[in-house]
Every structure is written in structure tokens, then in C-alpha cells.
Amino acid sequence: MPVESDFAFAADIERKLRSILFPTKRPRAPERGVIGIVYRSTGSRRSTLLLSELIYAEPGDVDWKSDVGLLFSKNYKSRAVSIASTRKRAGLIFIHTHRARLDGLPPEPSDEDYAADQRDLYFLGQDLSDGAPLVAGIVDDNFNWTVREYEFTCPMTVADARSRGPKYRLKNMRFCEGIRIWSNQLTLKDTNRSRRDRHRISQSTIHMTDSSIHMWGEEGQELLRRIRLGIVGLGGVGSILAEHAARLGVRDLVLVDFDRLSKDNFNRSQGATRLDFLLRRHKVKVAARLARKSAVNKDIQIIEIIGSVVEKDTIRHLLDCDLILNASDSPWGLQVLDQLAHAHIVPVITGGTIIKGKKQTGTLMSGKCEVTLSNPGVLCLECAGSYNRSGVTEAMEAPNVRGPRRYLDVPDDPGAVDTELERAPSVIATNGLVASLMLLRLQALIVGTTTDAINGIQRYHLLEGSLYWAVKTQCDVTCARKETVGLGDAYALPTGIDQDYKYARKAEPKNIVMRCFQFLGDFVAELRA
Amino acid sequence: MAAQADLSELPDAFVTGLNALRQRDCHDAEVVLVEDNFAWILLQPVDLEQLGLPFKEKSCLLFARAPLTFPNADPYGIATVPLLHRVDDAAIDRLHASHQHITNLAKKPGYADIGFWSWEWKNMRKDMPERLGDLFVWALKRLREEK
Numbered sequence: 165m166p167v168e169s170d171f172a173f174a175a176d177i178e179r180k181l182r183s184i185l186f187p188t189k190r191p192r193a194p195e196r197g198v199i200g201i202v203y204r205s206t207g208s209r210r211s212t213l214l215l216s217e218l219i220y221a222e223p224g225d226v227d228w229k230s231d232v233g234l235l236f237s238k239n240y241k242s243r244a245v246s247i248a249s250t251r252k253r254a255g256l257i258f259i260h261t262h263r264a265r266l267d268g269l270p271p272e273p274s275d276e277d278y279a280a281d282q283r284d285l286y287f288l289g290q291d292l293s294d295g296a297p298l299v300a301g302i303v304d305d306n307f308n309w310t311v312r313e314y315e316f317t318c319p320m321t322v323a324d325a326r327s328r329g330p331k332y333r334l335k336n337m338r339f340c341e342g343i344r345i346w347s348n349q350l351t352l353k354d355t356n357r358s359r360r361d362r363h364r365i366s367q368s369t370i371h372m373t374d375s376s377i378h379m380w381g382e383e384g385q386e387l388l389r390r391i392r393l394g395i396v397g398l399g400g401v402g403s404i405l406a407e408h409a410a411r412l413g414v415r416d417l418v419l420v421d422f423d424r425l426s427k428d429n430f431n432r433s434q435g436a437t438r439l440d441f442l443l444r445r446h447k448v449k450v451a452a453r454l455a456r457k458s459a460v461n462k463d464i465q466i467i468e469i470i471g472s473v474v475e476k477d478t479i480r481h482l483l484d485c486d487l488i489l490n491a492s493d494s495p496w497g498l499q500v501l502d503q504l505a506h507a508h509i510v511p512v513i514t515g516g517t518i519i520k521g522k523k524q525t526g527t528l529m530s531g532k533c534e535v536t537l538s539n540p541g542v543l544c545l546e547c548a549g550s551y552n553r554s555g556v557t558e559a560m561e562a563p564n565v566r567g568p569r570r571y572l573d574v575p576d577d578p579g580a581v582d583t584e585l586e587r588a589p590s591v592i593a594t595n596g597l598v599a600s601l602m603l604l605r606l607q608a609l610i611v612g613t614t615t616d617a618i619n620g621i622q623r624y625h626l627l628e629g630s631l632y633w634a635v636k637t638q639c640d641v642t643c644a645r646k647e648t649v650g651l652g653d654a655y656a657l658p659t660g661i662d663q664d665y666k667y668a669r670k671a672e673p674k675n676i677v678m679r680c681f682q683f684l685g686d687f688v689a690e691l692r693a
Numbered sequence: 694m695a696a697q698a699d700l701s702e703l704p705d706a707f708v709t710g711l712n713a714l715r716q717r718d719c720h721d722a723e724v725v726l727v728e729d730n731f732a733w734i735l736l737q738p739v740d741l742e743q744l745g746l747p748f749k750e751k752s753c754l755l756f757a758r759a760p761l762t763f764p765n766a767d768p769y770g771i772a773t774v775p776l777l778h779r780v781d782d783a784a785i786d787r788l789h790a791s792h793q794h795i796t797n798l799a800k801k802p803g804y805a806d807i808g809f810w811s812w813e814w815k816n817m818r819k820d821m822p823e824r825l826g827d828l829f830v831w832a833l834k835r836l837r838e839e840k
Contacts (some may be wrong), residue, residue: 496766499765503765553765553766553767553819554767554813556765556766557760557766557767557769557813560729560730560731560760560762560766561730561769562729562793564793565793565794642820644820656704656705656706658762658765658766659762660729660730660761660762661729661730663729663730666729
């Protein structure tokens with residue numbers, strides 16, 4: 165059951181909200197309002213209410229009267245209900261404005277606000293699907309928010325429904341603790357009910373991050389400290405990202421990978437020792453150890469998830485994150501994360517390298533590093549060409565029928581096409597380059613260091629030694645991603661069973677004795693080598 | 694005939710596609726086997742003689758293998774019971790009498806004599822779940838060995 169509660173929306177909604185609620189040209193009533201459609205995004209620790217769409221008011225739909233305050237017309241409310249009731253798991257939010265408080269704190273609901281929330285939401289909620297979020301929000305002139313979600317008990321009989329007012333049916337009211345607004349940059353606002361640690365960064369951290377603070381100030385450093393960052397794939401690129409994120413001042417990390425260290429991947433695993441691969445330690449464990457050792461925040465919190473990004477159990481943990489760095493190159497993983505970025509409004513920065521070399525002569529045939537951002541309103545990873553459905557289909561197959569592009573070296577099935585494993589070469593220097601480009605993009609998004617270098621595909625061509633931006637910056641006209649923005653749990657992500665992880669689980673030694681034998685065998689082989 | 698899989702366990706979009714298939718060409722289409730990320734769908738019996746297809750067998754049961762995440766991934770492969778043979782005894786391109794994809798399907802009662810036709814359905818439109826309704830037309834294309 166998630167204990168944290170957030171409210172989030174994307175750039176497009178922010179723009180619309182500002183134009184409806186804070187118009188610059190028209191004369192403004194003391195309070196303005198709008199009704200929106202909300203969906204829930206449920207992580208393992210955090211539940212986020214996503215504002216997905218605004219229902220535009222017609223003339224006379226929103227009226228302010230000095231004696232009663234702001235009123236939404238019956239017609240407007242019924243239109244909102246009829247839209248939400250046709251959509252799976254859609255709820256409603258009533259938003260209105262308050263004047264900004266002199267102390268700069270987020271707006272406080274008045275007694276009239278509470279009464280109106282309960283009255284409207286209780287009755288309108290009857291026509292929505294079970295569990296649909298019923299929400300009320302107040303926003304002030306400084307775009308500070310207070311958002312609260314209501315839960316009501318359901319009347320058991322008609323007489324029961326008529327006999328008592330909605331206030332007797334209130335089961336629970338919960339304030340959102342944080343507000344995330346993703347436009348070109350992240351705006352992270354605390355409400356005055358925040359559970360998050362709101363203490364300023366410690367003096368010791370300030371000393372350690374002094375050179376960074378010169379660039380983005382203590383406020384920027386505070387933002388970096390407050391985000392929860394997911395890192396998917398703790399191999400060559402991901403292990404560097406984990407260390408650098410901790411040094412950058414990120415305090416809350418979620419690390420995801422199912423793979424273990426081995427002789428094959430040791431050469432590019434930052435922070436790994438020979439003992440780590442002899443003990444076949446999980447990459448997340450080694451990366452977490454490295455991040456803890458490198459952290460400028462003493463109180464760094466790391467969640468280690470041994471799992472696959474294409475499986476539901478892992479996704480829950482990624483939905484707790486504010487931003488995800490993806491360093492895994494599975495096309496299926498890219499597809500899931502791309503769709504997650506849009507449906508749950510959690511941007512994903514993805515990076516990788518493709519190198520083709522001639523082993524015999526040691527020459528580089530071709531190679532490029534690529535870093536792309538997937539975020540509502542900008543180019544999605546599918547339109548960017550980061551993955552295609554044919555590659556996704558192949559990744560869904562068992563490794564022994566997958567052919568040369570499979571990740572694990574497993575014996576071929578007799579019926580399958582017989583191919584030799586041709587794992588793509590990987591070079592630690594390009595991993596460093598990709599990790600740096602990804603972290604620069606993260607800095608741009610969080611602290612706004614390079615606001616012109618946020619969207620699009622950035623490519624480094626190894627043969628030419630040139631770094632440039634791809635021409636394509638917008639999705640294809642037929643792209644379906646924009647239809648899924650903010651749908652949260654109502655949108656089914658294309659998850660399934662990761663065949664590589666399934667194989668890896670099967671290959672695990674069954675008990676401690678087997679594990680010891682395996683370790684001893686590897687140890688002796690290492691000594692001989 | 695194999696028992697149908699529990700549809701409540703399948704993703705909504707896949708069930709929408711299956712219903713589209715039933716409404717369009719295959720009224721009795723059913724999921725006979727779910728293996729990890731893919732499902733085997735029994736489309737319908739096909740009268741090969743009536744269709745003028747050059748096989749020694751007069752009819753067959755036609756199956757298609759579709760991803761559970763359709764339309765986010767491509768269908769891959771079809772199967773026939775029994776294994777088909779051309780009248781001129783010529784080999785059929787990428788037809789396997791034994792293949793990992795049909796190992797479990799072949800274990801179902803009555804499906805031991807089975808053939809797997811390897812085929813990537815690259816140009817099939819996959820913009821909405823209802824496109825799964827095109828499955829039968831595409832499977833026939835493979836039987837006709839159209840490229």
C-alpha cells in the first residue's frame with residue numbers, strides 16, 4: 165500500500181491551466197475554476213494522481229458570486245461526469261484559484277471549500293467506476309497547490325442514500341504531499357502536508373558539492389537531493405550512472421537489474437572487483453555499494469530491485485521515481501519505459517552504444533552513441549527509432565530461439581535456427597561518454613543548466629568523432645503516444661515475462677551447497693588462468 | 694479439441710482483438726495455449742481443396758501465434774494440424790515438423806501431427822487491438838506462400 169501521495173501533470177496541461185485560470189488579457193474574477201479528468205498511477209511506495217485532461221467550461225459554467233463564492237454549473241458538472249464515466253478508471257478533479265498567501269505557503273482550503281468538495285464529489289462520484297479518484301485542488305497566483313483526494317462509503321440502500329448528507333459518508337481525505345509539473349524542466353513543489361524530508365541540505369554536503377552549487381545554486385542542489393531517480397540496467401553505463409548520480413547529490417535511488425557479474429562483463433562494470441564476479445554478485449548490489457561509498461549525502465537511500473523492467477513487479481518500483489535513466493538496450497524494455505514515460509508522466513532518458521567491429525583486424529566498422537529523452541509532448545522512443553516492434557517481438561522470445569541478437573549465451577534448441585552468439589562489442593570509453601551525455605540531460609531537466617539541450621536525439625559518431633542532434637524532433641502524425649499521456653494505471657503497459665530473466669533464474673544454483681561448488685569451480689579456474 | 698484458455702487472465706487489448714477476429718472471419722476462434730508472452734489461437738478448419746491450395750491433405754486446422762501484448766508486438770508463425778505436404782513433394786520454405794514454438798501445442802490431444810510455419814508478419818497493420826481480426830487473412834497468405 166503506497167504511503168506517499170503526489171499530484172502531477174505535463175507541460176501541455178500546465179499551459180492550458182495557466183491560460184484558463186490566470187488569463188492575462190481578460191478581466192479576472194476573484195476566483196476562477198475548471199474541472200479535469202484524473203487517473204491514478206500506483207507505485208510500491210507512492211500513489212500519484214495524474215491530471216490528464218481539462219474539460220473546458222462554456223460561458224456561464226463557472227461563476228463567482230460575492231455571497232457564495234465560486235460555483236460550477238449543473239450543466240458543466242454533468243458534462244464532466246458523462247465524459248469521465250465513459251473512460252476506464254477515470255476520476256474528476258475540481259480546481260479553483262485562491263489569492264497567494266503573504267507567507268508564500270500553499271493555499272489552505274476554507275470550510276466552504278471542504279463542504280463543496282464533499283457535496284459535489286460524493287454525488288458525482290456515484291456515476292464513476294469503482295476506485296475512480298475524486299479530487300479537489302486549489303492553486304494560487306504563484307502556482308502553489310493544495311490537492312486533496314476524497315473517499316466515501318457507499319450507501320447500502322436507497323433510504324440510506326437519501327437519509328444522510330455526504331459528510332457522514334466521508335471515509336477518508338488525503339492531501340497530496342508533492343506536486344510534480346513536467347514542462348521543459350521539472351518543477352517540484354511541496355505542499356504544506358509534505359512527508360518528504362524538507363530539511364535543507366547539510367553543511368557537509370554543501371562543502372562537498374561546492375563546485376556544483378557555483379553552477380546551479382543551493383536551490384538546484386536541493387532539487388537534485390529531493391528527486392527519486394531510477395536507473396535501469398547496471399552494466400557498463402548504468403554502473404557509472406549510479407556512482408555519478410550519488411556524487412551529483414541525488415539522495416534517493418532505485419536500481420533495477422536482474423543480471424549478475426561475470427567474467428564477460430567485468431571489464432566494464434564500474435566499482436566491481438574480481439571477488440564480485442567470482443561470487444557472481446548481482447550488478448545492483450555492486451552498483452548500490454559503489455553509490456553508497458560515493459554519495460555526498462550521508463543519508464542516501466537506495467532501493468535495490470533484482471528484476472526485469474518488462475515485468476509488472478519491477479514497474480511498481482519505477483512508478484515511485486521522478487525520473488528514470490535507462491541504460492538497458494532491450495527493445496522490449498525501451499518500449500515499456502517509453503509507454504510508462506507517457507502514461508505515468510515519469511520522463512525516461514535512455515542511452516546506449518552500437519559498435520560494429522572486425523574482430524580479426526581489430527578495426528572499427530561503424531559505431532554510434534545515442535541519448536534520447538522520452539517525455540510527454542516530445543519525440544517518443546519509437547518515433548526516434550530507438551526500438552521497433554520487430555525487435556520487441558524478438559526480445560519476447562526465449563533466448564535459445566532468438567538468434568544472434570540474444571543477450572544470454574545459451575545452447576540452441578534443435579529446432580531453432582543455428583547461429584553463433586555475436587554479442588555486440590562494448591567499449592568502456594563509449595560507456596563513459598553515454599553516461600556523461602545522459603547526466604547532462606538529467607541536469608538540464610532538473611536544474612536547467614542547458615535549457616536548449618533537453619529534447620531530441622543526440623548522437624556521437626565514433627568514426628567521425630562528431631556529436632550532433634538528429635533532425636527529427638517530433639513524433640510521426642500517426643503516433644499513438646500522445647493519446648496515452650497521464651492515463652496512469654488505466655493504460656496497460658506491454659509487460660510480460662522476461663525470457664532472459666526466466667533463464668537466469670533457472671540457471672541459479674538451487675541451494676547453498678551448489679552455490680559453494682560453483683564458487684570453488686570458478687575460483688580454481690581463475691587461479692589457473 | 695483442446696480446452697480454451699481462461700480469457701480473464703488475458704490482457705484487455707488482446708481480448709478485444711480476439712473478439713474482432715471472431716466477428717470478422719473466425720467465429721469460433723479460441724486461445725488453446727498461452728506460453729509466457731505468446732498465445733496460440735485456433736483460427737478455424739480450412740478446406741484446402743476448396744481454396745485450391747496445392748497440398749496432399751484436403752483440410753487442416755489452422756493456428757496463429759500472437760503476442761499477448763498485441764498490438765505492441767508482431768504475431769510470429771502459424772501452425773497446421775496435420776503437417777502439410779505439397780502435391781509435387783517440393784519442400785516448403787521454413788516449414789518445421791518440430792520446433793520449440795510448437796512443442797507444447799503438439800502435446801495437446803489430437804495435435805501430434807503438426808507443422809510450424811515460421812513467418813514474421815512485418816507489414817501487418819498494428820495500430821489498434823482490433824487489427825488482430827486480420828490474422829486469418831494473413832495466415833492464409835502464408836499457406837499460399839505469398840511473400
